[in-house]
Amino acid sequence: MNGEGALGLGVAQAGVSERALAREQVEDQVKTMAGVPEARLADFFGSIEDGQLVIRLLYGLDRSQEYVMLTWPARGTGYPPLSDVAPAAFVEECEIFEQFGVSPGGGKTLNRLVIPPHADHDFPRLGEAPARDRPPPHAPHHVSGEAFEFPFGPVRAVAQESLYIGLVTSGEEVIDLYLLQWHKHRGIERRLQERLPDEALFIVERAEGLSAVANSWAFCRAVETVADARPPPAVERSRAVALELERCYNHAAAIAALCQATGLSVGQAQAEIALEKLLRLNAAAFGHRYLFGVLAPGGVRTAPDGAVLESGLGPVLDELREVVESLWSTNSFVDRLESCGVVTPDEAARLGLVGPVARASGQSIDTRRDHPFGPFAELELDVPVRSTGDVMARMSVMVDEIEESRRMVTELTAAGLGAGVADLPRVPGCALGWCESPRGESLAWVRLDAEGRLRRARIRPASARNWRAFDDAARSRNVFTDIPIIEASFWLTVAGLAR
Amino acid sequence: MSESPTLPTSPPANLRLLDDERDERAAARRLREAAVAIFGRSLHIRTIDTGSCAVCESEIRLLAAPHYDLHRLGLFFTPSPRHADVLLVTGPAVRAFDPALMKTYHAMPEPKLVVAVGACPLGGVYGEDELVHGRLENVLPVDVFIPGCPPSPLALLHGLLVAVGRLAEKAGELSFIEGTNDSRGTTTSGAMPEDRR
Numbered sequence: 005m006n007g008e009g010a011l012g013l014g015v016a017q018a019g020v021s022e023r024a025l026a027r028e029q030v031e032d033q034v035k036t037m038a039g040v041p042e043a044r045l046a047d048f049f050g051s052i053e054d055g056q057l058v059i060r061l062l063y064g065l066d067r068s069q070e071y072v073m074l075t076w077p078a079r080g081t082g083y084p085p086l087s088d089v090a091p092a093a094f095v096e097e098c099e100i101f102e103q104f105g106v107s108p109g110g111g112k113t114l115n116r117l118v119i120p121p122h123a124d125h126d127f128p129r130l131g132e133a134p135a136r137d138r139p140p141p142h143a144p145h146h147v148s149g150e151a152f153e154f155p156f157g158p159v160r161a162v163a164q165e166s167l168y169i170g171l172v173t174s175g176e177e178v179i180d181l182y183l184l185q186w187h188k189h190r191g192i193e194r195r196l197q198e199r200l201p202d203e204a205l206f207i208v209e210r211a212e213g214l215s216a217v218a219n220s221w222a223f224c225r226a227v228e229t230v231a232d233a234r235p236p237p238a239v240e241r242s243r244a245v246a247l248e249l250e251r252c253y254n255h256a257a258a259i260a261a262l263c264q265a266t267g268l269s270v271g272q273a274q275a276e277i278a279l280e281k282l283l284r285l286n287a288a289a290f291g292h293r294y295l296f297g298v299l300a301p302g303g304v305r306t307a308p309d310g311a312v313l314e315s316g317l318g319p320v321l322d323e324l325r326e327v328v329e330s331l332w333s334t335n336s337f338v339d340r341l342e343s344c345g346v347v348t349p350d351e352a353a354r355l356g357l358v359g360p361v362a363r364a365s366g367q368s369i370d371t372r373r374d375h376p377f378g379p380f381a382e383l384e385l386d387v388p389v390r391s392t393g394d395v396m397a398r399m400s401v402m403v404d405e406i407e408e409s410r411r412m413v414t415e416l417t418a419a420g421l422g423a424g425v426a427d428l429p430r431v432p433g434c435a436l437g438w439c440e441s442p443r444g445e446s447l448a449w450v451r452l453d454a455e456g457r458l459r460r461a462r463i464r465p466a467s468a469r470n471w472r473a474f475d476d477a478a479r480s481r482n483v484f485t486d487i488p489i490i491e492a493s494f495w496l497t498v499a500g501l502a503r
Numbered sequence: 504m505s506e507s508p509t510l511p512t513s514p515p516a517n518l519r520l521l522d523d524e525r526d527e528r529a530a531a532r533r534l535r536e537a538a539v540a541i542f543g544r545s546l547h548i549r550t551i552d553t554g555s556c557a558v559c560e561s562e563i564r565l566l567a568a569p570h571y572d573l574h575r576l577g578l579f580f581t582p583s584p585r586h587a588d589v590l591l592v593t594g595p596a597v598r599a600f601d602p603a604l605m606k607t608y609h610a611m612p613e614p615k616l617v618v619a620v621g622a623c624p625l626g627g628v629y630g631e632d633e634l635v636h637g638r639l640e641n642v643l644p645v646d647v648f649i650p651g652c653p654p655s656p657l658a659l660l661h662g663l664l665v666a667v668g669r670l671a672e673k674a675g676e677l678s679f680i681e682g683t684n685d686s687r688g689t690t691t692s693g694a695m696p697e698d699r700r
Contacts, residue, residue, distance in 0.1 A: 159551055166551075166554075190554050279565070279568070283565075499556045
């Protein structure tokens with residue numbers, strides 16, 4: 005990074021710089037970062053270190069292949085309202101308040117995230133509950149005039165995750181929309197504390213099962229960085245194969261969901277045939293349809309058989325490509341996708357979106373290319389980007405990514421795949437891990453004590469970032485029936501959001 | 504459709520557990536026969552997520568996909584619990600979700616079944632604590648458990664097969680004469696029980 009001297013950053017680990025700030029410096033520093041065009045607010049969380057709450061603010065400097073972490077102790081009045089300068093920080097401001105009882109200055113109204121409204125003071129949290137005597141700062145919802153609120157959820161359509169969608173409408177047009185997700189909060193990060201990384205991985209995978217490989221790879225990398233141990237390249241290549249298979253099946257599932265949302269039963273059935281075959285290929289290659297239990301801190305448990313991958317993946321993806329080609333020539337499908345659920349490039353940057361949603365809105369970011377890890381340092385990656393930001397753009401980004409994944413699996417397999425799990429030394433320390441899930445950048449930050457137990461594990465799946473653009477997308481001149489289409493094109497999970 | 508549509512009082516002998524899950528066609532045939540005999544090709548399933556990781560939902564969605572095609576067996580998903588015979592529950596029963604779970608359960612007409620799907624509602628992922636009940640049994644009477652993390656669509660079909668047998672048992676216990684109580688004490692006035700109006 006150019007301004008490295010001025011920012012006074014210290015290198016915490018390869019690819020990550022860290023700077024401890026005093027409480028008074030925070031606002032200026034965030035303003036400085038807001039002026040750096042390539043700085044993307046990636047995460048923002050609290051961590052109790054030596055009995056004191058430390059706030060950690062993470063930026064991705066994607067063109068410089070670097071992450072920057074700013075830290076400061078939250079004492080007294082907490083911290084300045086950062087979301088005034090960096091809107092991408094708002095959801096996390098609400099989260100830090102709910103979990104640690106520290107709110108941003110300025111009496112800002114906050115939204116409710118995972119603590120249910122009827123929860124009492126003793127509801128389990130990562131830190132201390134907000135003070136009892138303070139009125140709740142949550143923003144009230146007033147709907148008036150021509151509009152009314154249509155409550156939808158938390159029990160939704162068949163085999164959909166629980167999520168409450170408050171639809172504000174005048175009849176058909178979506179005027180506003182908000183989400184309530186506390187119905188699915190399982191306290192994943194709290195459950196990880198005091199565990200050894202090996203035990204913790206089981207829970208990390210289940211934070212968001214559809215990104216199990218990506219989230220656990222990010223977590224494993226963080227743990228391995230603390231232990232200063234990297235698995236051999238062949239083992240990392242096996243992980244990368246699992247990651248790309250995860251991307252393929254997720255994108256196939258998203259395409260099937262888009263067909264379902266647009267009422268195309270034939271397209272849906274054809275995409276689901278491909279999806280089922282991809283899941284069976286996962287099972288044949290790694291022993292689990294959703295690739296659970298494949299990774300472990302220190303390595304990977306299974307090396308897939310190259311012949312199985314070679315003979316299995318190509319034909320299925322060919323089938324899927326044929327399905328997509330017929331979809332592109334189906335007007336009733338394309339009509340529903342174009343100009344539907346628009347996220348403008350500006351919004352995508354402002355909200356710090358990641359993954360296909362960001363790439364469809366003109367953001368050329370991909371963790372595999374911008375912060376290379378494992379075998380991706382040696383692989384050429386073509387990152388598909390669209391600028392229209394609609395459902396159509398998101399789907400075509402996914403379609404291109406499937407082809408990239410296919411090519412990468414072939415290259416990885418040719419380079420040789422290995423298995424093996426090394427014993428990691430139990431040493432104290434902090435580190436960040438990252439990975440590119442099918443939904444975008446997945447982050448994990450761990451703090452281990454001298455026994456090698458987790459003091460704090462921050463798990464940030466891509467879903468946790470991208471849902472914040474859902475209301476903007478749904479509002480953009482859309483009607484009720486567009487919402488399932490937009491949701492399918494985002495292809496996020498509530499599990500990853502509520503954790 | 505050759506079987507007579509009488510209600511058996513005990514589960515049919517053909518509802519034994521399958522030794523080999525790969526015997527897909529046999530499972531499908533048994534399920535179809537049982538469903539046809541008991542529910543006239545019309546068994547309706549409502550799914551509910553009490554905090555899953557989204558993978559069980561993915562497998563449940565695939566039940567309707569061509570490889571498994573639930574509909575050919577006379578089984579259907581229904582968005583309304585009031586039309587549902589079976590409640591397919593995923594997740595560890597998050598406490599904050601209780602009101603929605605209970606409303607859904609109570610909206611279902613008798614006879615009804617609760618099927619716990621996956622390791623979460625069996626207590627295999629999260630223990631009982633302040634956030635989750637851990638085991639679905641702690642809040643609802645569970646009739647069938649389908650283990651697996653996630654259970655594959657074939658395991659789900661297998662579990663539904665068992666469920667159809669249980670439903671036959673429950674249906675046999677019900678009295679369909681107005682104003683009488685069945686052996687389990689639930690009032691069922693056949694045509695329109697209290698909670699269905």
